[in-house]
Amino acid sequence: xxxxxxxxxxxxxxxxxxxxxxxxxxxxxxxxxxxxxxxxxxxxxxxxxxxxxxxxxxxxxxxxxxxxxxxxxxxxxxxxxxxxxxxxxxxxxxxxxxxxxxxxxxxxxxxxxxxxxxxxxxxxxxxxxxxxxxxxxxxxxxxxxxxxxxxxxxxxxxxxxxxxxxxxxxxxxxxxxxxxxxxxxxxxxxxxxxxxxxxxxxxxxxxxxxxxxxxxxxxxxxxxxxxxxxxxxxxxxxxxxxxxxxxxxxxxxxxxxxxxxxxxxxxxxxxxxxxxxxxxxxxxxxxxxxxxxxxxxxxxxxxxxxxxxxxxxxxxxxxxxxxxxx
Numbered sequence: 001x002x003x004x005x006x007x008x009x010x011x012x013x014x015x016x017x018x019x020x021x022x023x024x025x026x027x028x029x030x031x032x033x034x035x036x037x038x039x040x041x042x043x044x045x046x047x048x049x050x051x052x053x054x055x056x057x058x059x060x061x062x063x064x065x066x067x068x069x070x071x072x073x074x075x076x077x078x079x080x081x082x083x084x085x086x087x088x089x090x091x092x093x094x095x096x097x098x099x100x101x102x103x104x105x106x107x108x109x110x111x112x113x114x115x116x117x118x119x120x121x122x123x124x125x126x127x128x129x130x131x132x133x134x135x136x137x138x139x140x141x142x143x144x145x146x147x148x149x150x151x152x153x154x155x156x157x158x159x160x161x162x163x164x165x166x167x168x169x170x171x172x173x174x175x176x177x178x179x180x181x182x183x184x185x186x187x188x189x190x191x192x193x194x195x196x197x198x199x200x201x202x203x204x205x206x207x208x209x210x211x212x213x214x215x216x217x218x219x220x221x222x223x224x225x226x227x228x229x230x231x232x233x234x235x236x237x238x239x240x241x242x243x244x245x246x247x248x249x250x251x252x253x254x255x256x257x258x259x260x261x262x263x264x265x266x267x268x269x270x271x272x273x274x275x276x277x278x279x280x281x282x283x284x285x286x287x288x289x290x291x292x293x294x295x296x297x298x299x300x301x302x303x304x305x306x307x308x309x310x311x312x313x314x315x316x317x318x319x320x321x322x323x324x325x326x
Contacts, residue, residue, distance in 0.1 A: 053305075053312040061113050061280070061294045064092040071153035074109030074284065075161050075260065079154055086284050087111045094291040096144070096284045103135030108161040109284035112153040118277030119299035119316045122148065122220040127213050128172040129288040136286025142172030144289045145185065148222055149243060149278035157262030163281060164188035164267060166243055168220055168230060169202060170289070173211030180207045182218055182230040182237050187259065188267055189275060190247035191240040198240070201250050205230055205237035215292075223299070223315065225276040243275040 061069070066089045067082075074083045084100040086109055094111070098104070128142045150165030167185040184191065185202040192198065210216050219231040230238040245267060249256045256264035282291055299315040302322035309323050 051308050051310065053310055056297055056313065057311070059296045059298065061296060062089070062094050062291070064292075065089055067094075067111070069114045071112045071114065072109065073112065073153040073156050073160075073163075074107055076107065076159055077109075078158070083107055083109070087282075092292060094282060094294065096282065096289050096291075098133035098286065098288055101133050101135075104133050104286040105135055106161070107284070110147060110150075110153070110163060110281040111284075112150065112163075112279045112281040116152070116277050116279050117222070117296060117298060117300075118224045120222050121297040121299065122146075122222060122280065122295075123218070123297075124294045125215050125217050125292045126170050127215045127290050129213055129290065132287045140286045142174065142179075142287050143169070144285050144287060145169045145283040146218075146220075147279070147281040147283065148220060148228075149189075149275045150281050152279050153281070157260070159260035160262065161259045162187040163279075164245060164261075165278065165281070166191070166228070166275070167283070168218065170216070170218070172287075173209040175211055177209075179209050180205045180237070181210060181216065182207050182232050184230070184238060184240060186247060188245060188247075188249050188256070188261075190244055192242045193240050195241075199247060199251070201247075203238065203240070205232070207232045207235075207237040217293075225274040245270045245273045245275060 063069070067087060070087075072080050072082050072087055074081065074086065077083050084098075084107075086096060086098070086107070088095045088097060101107075124146060126144070128144075132141045145167040147163055147165040147167050150163045153163075156163055165187060166189055167187065169181070169183040169185045171179050171181045171183065173179050182205045183202055184205075187201075190197060190199070191203075193203075217233055221229040221231065225243060227239065227241045228243065229236050248254060249259045249261060256267060261267065280296070282294075297313075299313065300318050301311055301314045302309045302319055303314050303317040304310055304319055304322050307322040307324055309321065
């Protein structure tokens with residue numbers, strides 16, 4: 001009996017020793033875990049803030065949920081009146097729709113991103129849908145566009161059809177024949193190609209034709225007042241230089257009054273002024289169209305290498321935007 005009791009006590013003591021060792025080991029692990037957690041707490045922000053100068057920081061202009069960050073201006077309407085729900089955010093797309101219209105009634109409109117850009121790369125996808133709304137002009141069948149270097153939404157006069165801008169004209173095929181897209185149209189503006197002024201209001205690209213309701217991907221490389229490239233599916237289809245205010249509204253014969261511009265003298269005084277920047281706007285021109293993946297890579301920013309937000313791909317310096325370690 002005594003022998004059995006001693007044996008039991010020995011086992012109890014042995015188990016107590018094992019528990020003590022396990023506790024010490026676990027507490028050691030716990031201390032290490034706590035130290036590592038504190039290390040991460042204090043030092044991870046510093047690691048997270050480390051800048052990669054080559055990493056491209058694309059700006060998503062459209063959040064896929066609503067129209068916040070954009071201004072609407074439709075001819076004949078006040079600023080930000082979305083006539084008949086023309087502009088919509090649905091299913092991750094910016095949609096321009098006419099299902100609430102009876103007739104188009106010359107309600108040309110545009111939706112403008114809130115901030116201007118000068119040196120940047122713009123990307124977007126578009127597709128046309130169905131048939132044109134009744135009352136739209138024949139030349140507006142499967143016709144829309146994206147304006148760059150545009151005046152702001154709030155600076156348009158009330159009845160003005162189109163902003164003074166450069167239009168990346170998007171055209172859909174009509175099922176027969178050639179119809180280029182990513183062309184250039186120039187409401188109130190004029191450009192040069194190969195060192196010569198081009199008086200034409202619209203200039204054709206060299207793109208292929210895109211029939212049906214398929215998605216088309218467009219890129220524009222916009223370098224201020226220097227040079228602009230239109231790119232479709234990776235191919236450069238149009239290049240022009242030195243965009244300026246001028247050339248009349250549509251032409252010398254179609255002046256600002258024809259486009260219901262309420263302040264023509266203001267623009268005539270700016271004739272031959274180089275366009276170096278402006279706003280981006282999506283166009284409403286009587287045929288339903290969807291846009292998605294609307295994004296910009298700004299090429300103007302901090303070019304001081306020791307700054308936290310220096311980028312090696314910037315083309316033009318804006319060192320007022322530089323941030324530094326405190």
